[in-house]
Amino acid sequence: MKKRELDSCPICHNLNIDNEESFLDDLKCSFRYYEKNDLIVQQGQLCDALYVLTSGSVRSEMIAENGSSTIVETIEAPRPLAPAFLFSDNNHFPVNVTALDSVEIIVIPKSEIMRMMMTNPDFMQNYLAHNANRTQFLTSRLQLLSIKTIKGKLAHYLLEQARNTDLPFTLSKNQSELAELFSVARPSLARSLSEMVQDGLIHINKREYRILNLEKMKDLLL
Amino acid sequence: MKKRELDSCPICHNLNIDNEESFLDDLKCSFRYYEKNDLIVQQGQLCDALYVLTSGSVRSEMIAENGSSTIVETIEAPRPLAPAFLFSDNNHFPVNVTALDSVEIIVIPKSEIMRMMMTNPDFMQNYLAHNANRTQFLTSRLQLLSIKTIKGKLAHYLLEQARNTDLPFTLSKNQSELAELFSVARPSLARSLSEMVQDGLIHINKREYRILNLEKMKDLLL
DNA sequence: ACGCAAGTGTAACAAATGTTACATTCTAAT
DNA sequence: ATTAGAATGTAACATTTGTTACACTTGCGT
Numbered sequence: 001m002k003k004r005e006l007d008s009c010p011i012c013h014n015l016n017i018d019n020e021e022s023f024l025d026d027l028k029c030s031f032r033y034y035e036k037n038d039l040i041v042q043q044g045q046l047c048d049a050l051y052v053l054t055s056g057s058v059r060s061e062m063i064a065e066n067g068s069s070t071i072v073e074t075i076e077a078p079r080p081l082a083p084a085f086l087f088s089d090n091n092h093f094p095v096n097v098t099a100l101d102s103v104e105i106i107v108i109p110k111s112e113i114m115r116m117m118m119t120n121p122d123f124m125q126n127y128l129a130h131n132a133n134r135t136q137f138l139t140s141r142l143q144l145l146s147i148k149t150i151k152g153k154l155a156h157y158l159l160e161q162a163r164n165t166d167l168p169f170t171l172s173k174n175q176s177e178l179a180e181l182f183s184v185a186r187p188s189l190a191r192s193l194s195e196m197v198q199d200g201l202i203h204i205n206k207r208e209y210r211i212l213n214l215e216k217m218k219d220l221l222l
Numbered sequence: 223m224k225k226r227e228l229d230s231c232p233i234c235h236n237l238n239i240d241n242e243e244s245f246l247d248d249l250k251c252s253f254r255y256y257e258k259n260d261l262i263v264q265q266g267q268l269c270d271a272l273y274v275l276t277s278g279s280v281r282s283e284m285i286a287e288n289g290s291s292t293i294v295e296t297i298e299a300p301r302p303l304a305p306a307f308l309f310s311d312n313n314h315f316p317v318n319v320t321a322l323d324s325v326e327i328i329v330i331p332k333s334e335i336m337r338m339m340m341t342n343p344d345f346m347q348n349y350l351a352h353n354a355n356r357t358q359f360l361t362s363r364l365q366l367l368s369i370k371t372i373k374g375k376l377a378h379y380l381l382e383q384a385r386n387t388d389l390p391f392t393l394s395k396n397q398s399e400l401a402e403l404f405s406v407a408r409p410s411l412a413r414s415l416s417e418m419v420q421d422g423l424i425h426i427n428k429r430e431y432r433i434l435n436l437e438k439m440k441d442l443l444l
Numbered sequence: 445a446c447g448c449a450a451g452t453g454t455a456a457c458a459a460a461t462g463t464t465a466c467a468t469t470c471t472a473a474t
Numbered sequence: 475a476t477t478a479g480a481a482t483g484t485a486a487c488a489t490t491t492g493t494t495a496c497a498c499t500t501g502c503g504t
Contacts (some may be wrong), residue, residue, distance in 0.1 A: 085346065088354035094361065114347075118340060125309065125336075131353050132310035132487095139316065139362040144369045146405055149460075174481065183368055185462050188482060192461095206470085369461095396451065407492050412453060414491095415475075428500090 009052055009078040011126045018079045027116070029108040034099040041081070041097040048091065050110045053082040056103035074100065084131050086110055145183065147221070150192040153182045155220035158202065159207060170208040231274055233298040233348045249338070251330040256321040263303070270313065271331045273303040276416040278325035282317045296322065306353050367405065369443070372401055372414040375404045377442035380424065380431060390425075390432040 018093040027106065034040055040058060054161040073083065084169045085091055087110075147153045156213040159180070162169050171178075175193075196202050201217055211217055256262055262280060263273065279298040297303065307313055309332075339346040369375045379400070384391050391401075397415075402412040418424050423439055425432045433439055 006344035034343055084354040084357040086354070088358055090358065091353060094358070114343065118343065118347060121336060121340065122340060124346075126355075128309035129311060131350075131357065132306040132308070132313075135306040135353065135357055135360065136316070138357065138364060142360060142364055142367065145364065148405065176481075183370065186482090187463080188461050188483080194483070211312065396450075408452090409454080409493080412492050418451070 001107060007100070009054070009080065010125065011052075011080055011083065011130050013043060018076055022182045024219060027108065029106050032105045032107060034103040036099055036101050036105070038099045039096065040099055040105065041093050041095070043096045045080065045093045046091065048095050048149065050083060050086055050113050051105045052106045052108065053077045053079050053081055054104045054106055058097050059100050069091070069120045071117065077104075081105075082131070083127065083161050084134060111157070127176050146179075148185050149220070150182065150188055153184075153218045154189075154192060154196065154222075157182075157215045158211060159214075159217055159221075161209070162211050164214070166211050166214060171207045171209060231302065232274070233274075233302055233305065233352050234345065235348070247332065250334050251328050252270055253328060254327045256325040256327070258321055258323050260321045260325070261318065262321055262325065262327065263317070264316050265318045266317055267315045268313065269304065269307045269315050271329050272305060272308055272335050274298045274328040274330065275301050275303055276326045276328055279322045280325060281322050282319050299326075301398050302352070304328075305349065306356065310336065366403075371442070372404065372406050372410055373418060373442045374388060374444075375406075376418065378413075378440045379404075380433060381436075381439055381443075383431070384433050386436070388433050388436060391433060393429045396429070 032040075034050070051192065053075060055077045058081070059074055059075060060081070081097060082093060082095070085093060113127075117127060133218075144153060144156060147156055161171065173181065175189055177184050179189040193202075193204065197204055199216070201213050201220075203212055228233055253290060254262075254336065256278075272323065275297060277299050279296060281296055282301070282303070303314060304317070307315060335349075339349060365376060366378060369378055383393065397411055398408050401411040415424075417425065421424055421438070423433070423435050
């Protein structure tokens, strides 16, 4: 096992050097390679090993009963795939994963992951931290989606970006991407934005935003 | 440290007896007691120890900037509080936690948790499994909330309850509770239900439901 | 039996959002 | 500088959902 293959992975970086050499050397794992559109993981498949995406990118999607698919997210290397489900009571993949381009994946058996955690505190901490960060991500997504109005979601998002100040800031997303993040239609989002501008809540110039009325923005969170 | 105090906790049960005796004996931890309405954890507070709720129940809520609060959930003993955030990069509590009645909480330092995991594979597995189950719960909530129409949410929920069969089944929730779960208004939910009955999709008698047309129900998930 | 509270069904109207379509502006490649 | 394509602004209309109000049923305790 080569060090460089894993050291950029969020759960394998920053390991203590001494330990790293030893446990990477005798790590039992296998490599798998896929081409674009190959099916990597099928929904319902048993999850008894950790899949680490080391090269390429994949698409992870839920498949509804009727065959319609809803894209969940695009994952880029390096990142582990569904590291939480490896230890869940219902340890089956909840999603289909397909290759978006040429993909390399390292498959590490659950027993090896257990051993690595028992022998290397840094690795254990990384693994736990990664799952914890994932939980925080899901929690904040849930919080955002549970806001019902578009203006409310915008207020939540913009206040977060502005860090509760009235200083100008630049968004990395365009309207379409914002609409997708909020699960709303693009024209509806544009309408809400222009109303908020008309009402003097915010100022927009291209992708540079500025909150003009912090009070009223916070009122939208109700 | 008494065995019984923790053995009903989801992350401490089913431990190997030999190990359990030893590591519970010299576990460094402290006990805290609260009365109804006491503030147990404040949002933003550093999270450097695991809080295990061993007796009583608590309310965990997000506090918005403007002071309006949105209830997140009620937690009943025995359960750890936010075990994921202990290891996250931003290890601050995202919620306020207040006592709903008389509460006993065991506080275990992060270092102790680390030690327990390193020395006891069962404990580590429990901890990981608990976090993984939590992730699955959040994922399914997210999936449900990302369905936009009320009928779609109902179809998703009822198909899940019916396990994709046309057999009758009984719900444990009334309309108001369902509406809250879906984050919609109660009369709107009732309207959707009665339309689905009129359209011959389902049959309702009190809390007993039955899916009459599986095909059309699945079409609603689009 | 009675009364009360919770749960449910439903209607009229208001508000929010989606849909579609098109004009305008911006951006980047040539 | 020109131009194609992306991004944005906006309007008209359809659809969905929320709001409010009230009647009706159900279950339960007195």
